[in-house]
Amino acid sequence: MKQQRYDRAAALGYAKKWALGRNPAYFDFTNLGGDCTNFVSQCLYAGTGVMNFTPVTGWYYRSASDRTASWTGVEYLWRFLLSNRGPGPAGQICRPEEAQISDVLQLGDGAGRFYHAALVVQPGRDPLLAAHDNDAWNRPLSSYSFQTVRAVHITGSIES
Numbered sequence: 001m002k003q004q005r006y007d008r009a010a011a012l013g014y015a016k017k018w019a020l021g022r023n024p025a026y027f028d029f030t031n032l033g034g035d036c037t038n039f040v041s042q043c044l045y046a047g048t049g050v051m052n053f054t055p056v057t058g059w060y061y062r063s064a065s066d067r068t069a070s071w072t073g074v075e076y077l078w079r080f081l082l083s084n085r086g087p088g089p090a091g092q093i094c095r096p097e098e099a100q101i102s103d104v105l106q107l108g109d110g111a112g113r114f115y116h117a118a119l120v121v122q123p124g125r126d127p128l129l130a131a132h133d134n135d136a137w138n139r140p141l142s143s144y145s146f147q148t149v150r151a152v153h154i155t156g157s158i159e160s
Contacts, residue, residue, distance in 0.1 A: 007047045014047075034115075036133050049157075093151070097123075102121075103153050116146070121138060
């Protein structure tokens with residue numbers, strides 16, 4: 001396996017194209033629990049070009065009924081990004097204000113339940129985000145209602 005860099009510009013370009021719409025190549029999960037993590041996964045895939053086809057614990061999408069939980073689930077994506085040692089994107093925890101373009105932010109409630117994922121499109125103290133569900137492009141983090149936020153800096157991807 002070979003380490004490769006994360007193409008932040010490609011992920012950002014994908015986010016800009018699809019933040020306010022839906023790519024017909026992917027199922028829209030808006031009415032089935034939300035489409036936010038599906039959208040973020042699509043952006044990450046645009047920036048890596050590599051999926052991880054490990055059953056159950058990998059990160060891939062073939063269809064709405066043939067995908068891993070990490071492709072569409074907030075908590076599962078978090079765990080995958082931080083533990084991945086195989087193909088696909090990998091990351092490390094960072095502070096939200098340290099997140100770079102095309103890193104991932106997740107919003108949570110006071111009980112520590114994380115329920116929303118977004119892609120950073122402009123970093124800073126109040127990063128601007130792209131997201132699905134309440135579709136957004138260049139939406140400030142401060143405009144969301146949340147009690148806690150966490151961030152993953154994408155460090156690269158591994159090619160199988």
